């Protein structure tokens with residue numbers, strides 16, 4: 681799968697990337713965290729960070745635990 685094909689699996693909106701802290705760029709939601717106080721934070725990442733995270737998942741899967749399937753961040 682090419683990087684473009686992986687990125688095409690996600691919906692993109694303007695926002696801020698939690699990982700590289702860039703703002704006003706296209707990001708996709710990859711998760712959310714809830715604090716004990718009950719606040720919800722949406723985690724969104726930009727395209728280059730999504731590709732890095734996908735690569736980490738792919739390497740993880742290659743290490744033996746489960747099968748890697750692109751497009752699953754935040755699912």
Ligand SMILES: [Zn+2]
Nearest residue numbers: 697700726729
């Ligand atoms: Zn980023």
